[in-house]
Amino acid sequence: MSRPRGRPPGGPGAERNREGILGAARELFAEKGFERTTMRSVATRAGVDAALIHHYFGTKRGLLLAALRPPEDLTTDVRRRLVEVRAGSGEVGVELVRAVVTLWDEHPEVRHRMIALIRVALVDDDVAESFRTLVVGMVSGMLGDLIRPDRSEERIALAVSQTMGLAMSRFIIALPPIAEASADELASTVGVTVHRYLTGDL
Amino acid sequence: MSRPRGRPPGGPGAERNREGILGAARELFAEKGFERTTMRSVATRAGVDAALIHHYFGTKRGLLLAALRPPEDLTTDVRRRLVEVRAGSGEVGVELVRAVVTLWDEHPEVRHRMIALIRVALVDDDVAESFRTLVVGMVSGMLGDLIRPDRSEERIALAVSQTMGLAMSRFIIALPPIAEASADELASTVGVTVHRYLTGDL
Numbered sequence: 103m104s105r106p107r108g109r110p111p112g113g114p115g116a117e118r119n120r121e122g123i124l125g126a127a128r129e130l131f132a133e134k135g136f137e138r139t140t141m142r143s144v145a146t147r148a149g150v151d152a153a154l155i156h157h158y159f160g161t162k163r164g165l166l167l168a169a170l171r172p173p174e175d176l177t178t179d180v181r182r183r184l185v186e187v188r189a190g191s192g193e194v195g196v197e198l199v200r201a202v203v204t205l206w207d208e209h210p211e212v213r214h215r216m217i218a219l220i221r222v223a224l225v226d227d228d229v230a231e232s233f234r235t236l237v238v239g240m241v242s243g244m245l246g247d248l249i250r251p252d253r254s255e256e257r258i259a260l261a262v263s264q265t266m267g268l269a270m271s272r273f274i275i276a277l278p279p280i281a282e283a284s285a286d287e288l289a290s291t292v293g294v295t296v297h298r299y300l301t302g303d304l
Numbered sequence: 305m306s307r308p309r310g311r312p313p314g315g316p317g318a319e320r321n322r323e324g325i326l327g328a329a330r331e332l333f334a335e336k337g338f339e340r341t342t343m344r345s346v347a348t349r350a351g352v353d354a355a356l357i358h359h360y361f362g363t364k365r366g367l368l369l370a371a372l373r374p375p376e377d378l379t380t381d382v383r384r385r386l387v388e389v390r391a392g393s394g395e396v397g398v399e400l401v402r403a404v405v406t407l408w409d410e411h412p413e414v415r416h417r418m419i420a421l422i423r424v425a426l427v428d429d430d431v432a433e434s435f436r437t438l439v440v441g442m443v444s445g446m447l448g449d450l451i452r453p454d455r456s457e458e459r460i461a462l463a464v465s466q467t468m469g470l471a472m473s474r475f476i477i478a479l480p481p482i483a484e485a486s487a488d489e490l491a492s493t494v495g496v497t498v499h500r501y502l503t504g505d506l
Contacts (some may be wrong), residue, residue, distance in 0.1 A: 109320050150452070198427065200347075220426065221426050221427055223474055223476070223477060224423050224426055224472070225423055225427070230476060230477050233477055234477055234478070234479055237477075238479070252480075255480075255481050256481040256482075256493070257487075258481075259473060259479040259481040259482045260481075260482070260493055260494065262469075262473065262479060262480060263386070263466070263469040263470050263472070263473035263479070263494070264465070264469050264497070266465055266469045266472055266473065266477075267465040267466050267467070267468045267470070267472070268465050268468025268469070269473075270426070270465070270468055270469070271461060271464065271465035271468065273427060273437075274425070274426055274432060275432050275435055275436055275468075276432065276433075276436070277440070277461040277464060277465070278457075278461070279458040279460075279461040279462075280458075280461045280462070280465060282351055283458075284348065290506070291458070291462055291501075291506050292462065292465070294500075295466070295497045295500070295501075298496075298497070299493075299497075304492070304493050
């Protein structure tokens with residue numbers, strides 16, 4: 103989660119305000135795209151002062167990334183599962199693909215955020231930079247020391263490239279053999295690739 | 305190349321008209337996006353009658369796909385190289401990635417069309433359907449019997465998913481380890497994956 107700058111306003115309303123802002127931002131980014139959404143319009147829809155948005159999220163880009171980030175408890179869940187998999191000497195990359203596809207399939211709000219994030223990043227070069235930071239950070243956070251240490255930056259980039267291509271093929275372009283495959287099938291085709299990228303010889 | 309419907313107007317001006325229409329379409333799709341480009345505006349810019357565009361390309365979607373398709377002589381070139389590679393018992397998938405990355409790097413107009421195609425397909429569901437047909441057709445055309453015959457539709461989809469993810473990571477999101485890698489480096493990391501998808505055990 104994005105840390106608010108400085109000391110956040112305390113009290114029971116703070117978290118509610120923060121969530122209200124993120125919800126309004128998601129709606130407006132989806133309706134109008136990144137460029138045409140203003141901080142002021144988000145403030146109006148959320149019923150808060152625009153200064154509060156700046157306080158919590160800094161810039162509009164910071165707001166976008168916070169709004170489209172998957173809920174932290176879910177990524178923590180994936181991380182926990184992967185650690186177990188390795189403890190049982192299972193294949194981390196295979197399990198990662200299974201877990202991520204299951205997350206997308208079972209949590210439409212996570213899937214929608216991921217699709218929105220890809221769409222926005224692809225048409226706006228500034229957002230693309232923030233996308234890089236967010237996605238690489240998220241993957242490193244989930245995987246951490248489960249990645250083989252040599253060439254680890256390259257390993258993460260390769261895993262992201264395949265996972266992003268998978269998301270596009272399954273949900274956006276909807277190539278039938280990928281759109282219709284089960285999480286288990288994708289774990290055995292695409293998962294083996296991601297496992298090699300994360301832990302194998304390159 | 306898209307075949308004109310019925311009998312094309314003959315004479316030396318026909319090919320020039322066709323190219324003029326495609327050039328005008330590329331400019332307008334890039335400037336205004338798919339939705340806001342009209343057949344009439346393409347006709348005006350190309351200096352032809354709108355009926356001629358319908359004659360050559362059918363619908364606006366047909367025009368888009370013809371405009372963004374890579375030049376046929378280049379894909380034929382890639383196909384020829386892949387056939388040679390297999391004759392020398394080289395790895396087709398590895399060589400495919402090397403050839404495609406080289407094509408993108410050395411021919412900015414091919415790279416731009418590919419990026420535009422991905423961007424348009426990602427924001428417009430109707431175009432996504434045509435994108436599927438175009439890309440799967442192009443890949444089948446280039447690869448043909450170089451693909452292992454069992455599960456071939458799935459193999460193509462997997463190869464497309466990784467190649468699309470590679471294009472996004474290299475040119476749009478610009479993940480440094482992928483954006484800065486040479487065609488040879490990507491052939492040995494990503495190419496091995498594509499080779500497995502096309503010819504290996506899934």
